[in-house]
Amino acid sequence: MLLTIDVGNSQMALGMFDHDDLVGRWRLSTRSDATFDETRWQLVGILGADGFTQSDIRGMAISSVVPSMTAALRRVAPHLTSGRVLVVEPGVRTGMSIEIDNPREVGADRIVNALAARERYGAPVVVVDFGTSTNFDVVGAHGAYLGGAIAPGLEISTNALISGTAALRKVEFAVPRSVVGKGTVEAIQSGALYGHAGLVDGIVDRIAREFDEPIIRVATGGLASTIVPHCSSVETVDPYLTLEGLRIIFEINQDAP
Numbered sequence: 001m002l003l004t005i006d007v008g009n010s011q012m013a014l015g016m017f018d019h020d021d022l023v024g025r026w027r028l029s030t031r032s033d034a035t036f037d038e039t040r041w042q043l044v045g046i047l048g049a050d051g052f053t054q055s056d057i058r059g060m061a062i063s064s065v066v067p068s069m070t071a072a073l074r075r076v077a078p079h080l081t082s083g084r085v086l087v088v089e090p091g092v093r094t095g096m097s098i099e100i101d102n103p104r105e106v107g108a109d110r111i112v113n114a115l116a117a118r119e120r121y122g123a124p125v126v127v128v129d130f131g132t133s134t135n136f137d138v139v140g141a142h143g144a145y146l147g148g149a150i151a152p153g154l155e156i157s158t159n160a161l162i163s164g165t166a167a168l169r170k171v172e173f174a175v176p177r178s179v180v181g182k183g184t185v186e187a188i189q190s191g192a193l194y195g196h197a198g199l200v201d202g203i204v205d206r207i208a209r210e211f212d213e214p215i216i217r218v219a220t221g222g223l224a225s226t227i228v229p230h231c232s233s234v235e236t237v238d239p240y241l242t243l244e245g246l247r248i249i250f251e252i253n254q255d256a257p
Helices: 038-049 067-079 108-121 152-163 184-208 224-230 239-250
Strands: 002-007 009-017 022-030 059-064 084-087 124-130 133-139 143-153 216-220
Touching: 002 067, 002 239, 009 038, 009 124, 009 239, 022 038, 022 216, 022 239, 038 067, 059 067, 059 108, 059 239, 084 239, 108 124, 108 133, 108 143, 108 216, 108 239, 124 184, 124 224, 133 184, 143 152, 143 184, 152 184, 184 224, 216 239
Parallel strands: 002 059, 059 084, 124 216
Antiparallel strands: 002 009, 009 022, 124 133, 133 143
């Protein structure tokens, strides 16, 4: 078994692969202030509750945008597997050329998503990752990572609205009865959901216009299933794309020193 872990600013996704098959998956809140002991007991407990033990796990692949969690997972890894631990970072082989000004500054999760999308769906492709930020990552027709765009995510932008106004309050991300809200709650829901869907459609359509051929559009991330139904520009939702990318990169690096 291979354990894959993707750490975002808000959530941490875990996946267990039996060869190519995803046989277990979990989603946790990211706690950058968690101690080593807390992280160890949480992960060992969750995996153990579903019947996975250290002897089952032949290796781990990790991508993280939270340095404190990266360090914690490196320390916890020996309690989860006796096999190889691969952290996606500069110098790790991905089989993908990165054609941006400074390849070392691009987040590991963005490269992992781009690689997985290319392998699963072909190229050119744009991946929209709905997380704390909404990331747009583009792979060209020749298979290289070209860059993308980063926008405030649905939750962070809505929280900014609520915290910056005295009379507005936090609402559930539910579909209002109509775009024209009949009250403050529905008005916020309309602006948040349809506004973010419009942002996604606008950026994806602009990206598509920079290509001479049709571009594949794939969405992933915790909020993808909430927003994509209101988008006209995204064709496919793949909630476990990042975990699949980690599996691919682990296999690419099997014979690396």
